[in-house]
Amino acid sequence: MSSRNPHDLSRRDFFKIVGSFVSGIMGVMLGIPLISYFISPALDEQGGEKWIPAGPLENYPLGKPTLFTFTLTKQHGWEKTSQSYGVYIIRHSDTEVTVFSNVCTHLACRVRWKDELGEFVCPCHDAHFAETGEVISGPAPRPLDKYEYKIEDGILYIHLVEG
Amino acid sequence: MTDKPSRSRLQALYEWLDERLGLTTINKLVLDRKVPKVNWWYTLGSATLFLFILQGITGIFLTVYYVPTPDHAYDSVNYIMQGVRFGWLVRGIHHWGASFMVLFVFLHMLRVFYMGSYKYPRELTWIIGVMLFLLTLGMGFTGYLLPWNQRAYWATTVGTQIAGTPPVIGPWITRILRGGEDISALTLSRFFSMHIWMIPGLMLLLVTVHLYLVIRLGISNPPGKDE
Numbered sequence A: 001m002s003s004r005n006p007h008d009l010s011r012r013d014f015f016k017i018v019g020s021f022v023s024g025i026m027g028v029m030l031g032i033p034l035i036s037y038f039i040s041p042a043l044d045e046q047g048g049e050k051w052i053p054a055g056p057l058e059n060y061p062l063g064k065p066t067l068f069t070f071t072l073t074k075q076h077g078w079e080k081t082s083q084s085y086g087v088y089i090i091r092h093s094d095t096e097v098t099v100f101s102n103v104c105t106h107l108a109c110r111v112r113w114k115d116e117l118g119e120f121v122c123p124c125h126d127a128h129f130a131e132t133g134e135v136i137s138g139p140a141p142r143p144l145d146k147y148e149y150k151i152e153d154g155i156l157y158i159h160l161v162e163g
Numbered sequence B: 001m002t003d004k005p006s007r008s009r010l011q012a013l014y015e016w017l018d019e020r021l022g023l024t025t026i027n028k029l030v031l032d033r034k035v036p037k038v039n040w041w042y043t044l045g046s047a048t049l050f051l052f053i054l055q056g057i058t059g060i061f062l063t064v065y066y067v068p069t070p071d072h073a074y075d076s077v078n079y080i081m082q083g084v085r086f087g088w089l090v091r092g093i094h095h096w097g098a099s100f101m102v103l104f105v106f107l108h109m110l111r112v113f114y115m116g117s118y119k120y121p122r123e124l125t126w127i128i129g130v131m132l133f134l135l136t137l138g139m140g141f142t143g144y145l146l147p148w149n150q151r152a153y154w155a156t157t158v159g160t161q162i163a164g165t166p167p168v169i170g171p172w173i174t175r176i177l178r179g180g181e182d183i184s185a186l187t188l189s190r191f192f193s194m195h196i197w198m199i200p201g202l203m204l205l206l207v208t209v210h211l212y213l214v215i216r217l218g219i220s221n222p223p224g225k226d227e
């Protein structure tokens, strides 16, 4: 205590350093788990892929977009939730169809086929899409998305890929 | 030499803030205050404060996933334990922290009592401390129901029944605590509300006053031989 080299660490400075060091370590040890905890569901394996049977092909009229809807139950945390999906199916021939997602490419509202216009119309910000899926007018940045499909024994299957 | 200018800029920033916020004064009053020569028992209040803050942080994070309804409470806790990264850690800290907090508040109270620190002029500090002690127990009582498992359910059955033992008003107390005759969805949601808003809010207020008094009055001298 009595005579001290001026370069020696004072008791006060020693505790300052040790204190900040220990708090820093505790902060990191708590902080990283907390961040990971909060973003956890976003890091979980999302989606997957699935073939959805959409019934016999002959159910779908030639050349006319027809809505097909289905629901899937998914586990979200502690709850099973049903999610509805809608696709527009246009049969061109016995081997060829187009399957459009009804999700607007603007901000994900659901588009509807308007027979009288011959267009898909989105109710949210009035995007119009042609029967080919191309954007006619409105804010949508790209054509409607298409699903892969296959036809087996006259049954149409849609390839649902998510995530 | 290259790090000189940036240092003085930091210094300047500090001075700018200090002029407006009075940081140096706060620092002097709060951290540089005079403290008698004391021992480790005098750190128990700070340890309790640390636990209180830790409980606050982990508790806030638990509400990210926890749902206080009979049909989801149990499953949401399960999900925290099994499905969320570090959920076991966050819940574990909150769980053990609760027990430690009761322990530390009690030990802190014992040291204050043993050292006679509750005497003039610190009676108010003591009274507020008693309230904090009771509220800490209240946190434990209300928190215990939230996982909505068998143990929680029956502990609350017993606890609210005990609260109903005083004559005349007893049954009323039980009904108010339960939100009706039975332990139900109403009990769960009111315990949740008390556990995350009412009691901690009150405690925050009281801890602030408690610490203000500790700083204003200074720490008491340990009693000497000649007293």
Ligand code: HEM
Pocket: B041, B042, B043, B044, B045, B046, B048, B049, B052, B105, B106, B108, B109, B112, B117, B118, B122, B125, B126, B127, B128, B129, B130, B131, B132, B133, B136, B207, B210, B214, B218, B219, B220, B221
């Ligand atoms: C949430 C709970 C509490 C917190 C965060 C807390 C915090 C503190 C802190 C940091 C101090 C400084 C001195 C020390 O650490 O020993 C203190 C002093 C004091 N506490 Fe508490 N305390 C709490 C509960 C209590 C309880 C339950 C009592 C008694 C019933 C109490 C009575 C006192 C008294 C009288 C002092 C002044 C001691 C002195 O000046 O020597 N406190 N408290």
Ligand code: FES
Pocket: A104, A105, A106, A107, A108, A109, A122, A123, A124, A125, A126, A127, A138, A139, A140
């Ligand atoms: S979401 Fe369809 S137009 Fe905006």
